[in-house]
Amino acid sequence: MAVLNVNIDHVATVRQARLTNEPDPVWAAAECELAGANGITVHLRQDRRHICDRDVRLLRETVACKLNLEMCMAEPIVKIAEKIRPDQITLVPERRQELTTEGGLECAKNKKRLAEVVKRMHKKGILVSTFIRPDKEQIKASAETGCDAVELHTGKYANARAQRTIERCLNELAFGRDFAAENKLVVHAGHGLTYRNIADVAKIKGLCEFNIGHSIIARSIFVGIRQAAAEMIELINRYSTD
Numbered sequence: 180m181a182v183l184n185v186n187i188d189h190v191a192t193v194r195q196a197r198l199t200n201e202p203d204p205v206w207a208a209a210e211c212e213l214a215g216a217n218g219i220t221v222h223l224r225q226d227r228r229h230i231c232d233r234d235v236r237l238l239r240e241t242v243a244c245k246l247n248l249e250m251c252m253a254e255p256i257v258k259i260a261e262k263i264r265p266d267q268i269t270l271v272p273e274r275r276q277e278l279t280t281e282g283g284l285e286c287a288k289n290k291k292r293l294a295e296v297v298k299r300m301h302k303k304g305i306l307v308s309t310f311i312r313p314d315k316e317q318i319k320a321s322a323e324t325g326c327d328a329v330e331l332h333t334g335k336y337a338n339a340r341a342q343r344t345i346e347r348c349l350n351e352l353a354f355g356r357d358f359a360a361e362n363k364l365v366v367h368a369g370h371g372l373t374y375r376n377i378a379d380v381a382k383i384k385g386l387c388e389f390n391i392g393h394s395i396i397a398r399s400i401f402v403g404i405r406q407a408a409a410e411m412i413e414l415i416n417r418y419s420t421d
């Protein structure tokens with residue numbers, strides 16, 4: 180059965196809009212746990228545009244379910260991960276100008292650095308996942324560098340409008356799932372998933388963890404975050420069949 184990690188970055192985005200102390204992502208994490216979330220995901224960006232160091236520190240102390248830290252491989256961020264010791268890190272590319280994480284990580288081109296980061300994380304007991312396009316090269320590089328999991332980028336699927344394109348994207352994700360499993364990697368998925376498009380992805384057997392943020396936080400403005408998270412969990416449970 181697939182599970183949900185709620186990405187709570189955008190709770191911090193609202194706080195940072197006024198540089199004040201509310202809403203607190205720590206409260207949001209507790210609400211998501213009470214809704215039954217498997218994990219809490221936060222992206223500590225180099226520009227600290229939403230999640231800050233203080234959030235990650237407090238979340239490490241308060242989150243009882245899985246804490247998944249999204250991060251790039253820049254040395255100061257890697258050092259923070261070693262100190263905080265989240266349960267899992269998800270390595271992402273990061274560009275300062277982007278609105279959100281755009282492409283997948285170029286694992287094949289950065290194998291040396293990736294292998295080094297994986298080794299350092301494993302020393303601290305931290306699982307490593309890479310956020311990648313569902314293609315062979317990136318999956319192979321993730322496996323060869325010792326990663327535990329890959330998160331398949333669902334952004335292209337989420338943006339697709341024509342039925343043919345949607346189906347092609349779903350096939351690519353299923354291919355990625357197969358190739359990752361053959362390479363002994365656990366398979367996660369995320370980016371751009373919403374209450375409207377989750378069903379077809381949840382139906383892909385073997386995707387075991389979804390990272391979903393914006394859509395849940397957007398709904399939470401109207402229904403509260405505990406209910407918004409519970410509604411997404413209900414959809415994932417309904418459509419993921421293994």
Ligand code: PXP
Nearest residue numbers: 280310369370371390391392393
């Ligand atoms: N997975 C990864 C690796 C991401 O970078 C993000 C965005 O922070 C998400 C999942 C969540 O994407 P969304 O906010 O579109 O649900």
